[in-house]
Amino acid sequence: MKNPRIAVVGATGVVGETLLRILEERGFPCADMLPLASARSAGSKIRFRDKDWLVEVASPDSFGGVDLVFFAATGALSKTLAPEAVKRGALVIDKSSTWRMDPMVPLVVPEINADAILSEPGIIACPNCSTIGVVQALQPVHQLAGLKSLVVTTMQAASGSGAPGLEELQA
Numbered sequence: 001m002k003n004p005r006i007a008v009v010g011a012t013g014v015v016g017e018t019l020l021r022i023l024e025e026r027g028f029p030c031a032d033m034l035p036l037a038s039a040r041s042a043g044s045k046i047r048f049r050d051k052d053w054l055v056e057v058a059s060p061d062s063f064g065g066v067d068l069v070f071f072a073a074t075g076a077l078s079k080t081l082a083p084e085a086v087k088r089g090a091l092v093i094d095k096s097s098t099w100r101m102d103p104m105v106p107l108v109v110p111e112i113n114a115d116a117i118l119s120e121p122g123i124i125a126c127p128n129c130s131t132i133g134v135v136q137a138l139q140p141v142h143q144l145a146g147l148k149s150l151v152v153t154t155m156q157a158a159s160g161s162g163a164p165g166l167e168e169l170q171a
Contacts, residue, residue, distance in 0.1 A: 001068060003031045004029070004031065004067035005033075005034070005068075006023075006030045006067065006068045006070065007035075007062065007068075007090070008069075008070045009036045009037070009070070009071045009078070009081060010036075010037060010077070011036060011037055011041075012035070013073065013162055015072035015095055015159075015162075017046070018072075019072050019095075020048050023048075024049055033048055034056065034062065034066060035048070035053045035054075035055045036055065036056055036057070036058035037056075037057070038057070038077070041055050043055065058073070063088040063090050064088055066088070066089075067089075067090060067091065068091050068092075068093070069082070069085045070095070071093070071094040071096060072095050073096065074096065075096040075097055078094050078096045078098040082094055082098070086121050086122055086123060090121055091118060091120075091121050091122065093124050094123055094126060095126045098125075099123050100126075100128075102123075105125045106124055107126075107127055108125070108126065109127060109135055111136055112136065129157070130152070130156070134152055
């Protein structure tokens with residue numbers, strides 16, 4: 001995919017906004033971008049690459065002609081719509097926890113197991129943010145000495161619960 005048409009499901013949420021900012025900062029190549037969200041956010045506008053984009057309701061029909069879909073929304077939305085995006089020919093990268101334990105879905109940290117990235121349409125799951133950092137730090141140890149198990153305790157970020165969590169923390 002040299003210049004894919006992308007969609008972002010959850011474009012108006014904290015994770016979606018962050019994802020769009022990173023795509024813009026890094027100059028991610030895309031021919032077009034389709035911001036999608038729940039009916040609650042439909043009709044609002046977001047800013048991406050110096051342009052205002054109208055947010056549409058995410059539905060199975062949203063994914064026709066889309067090459068790459070980032071799911072930055074609830075697990076329920078991902079569970080329902082990610083397979084629909086794949087049926088329509090899109091590669092899905094899901095940031096929710098929905099697909100992480102599914103044995104048919106690769107769980108990918110590109111710096112660790114980029115070879116698991118799919119070359120054809122399907123779903124790619126992203127590990128929890130704490131997991132990503134831990135496996136990146138421990139991969140060299142594992143390669144040198146081998147690791148059999150690891151027990152980790154984390155304190156999760158308030159942002160993990162979206163805008164309401166950030167507002168509660170600020171209050």
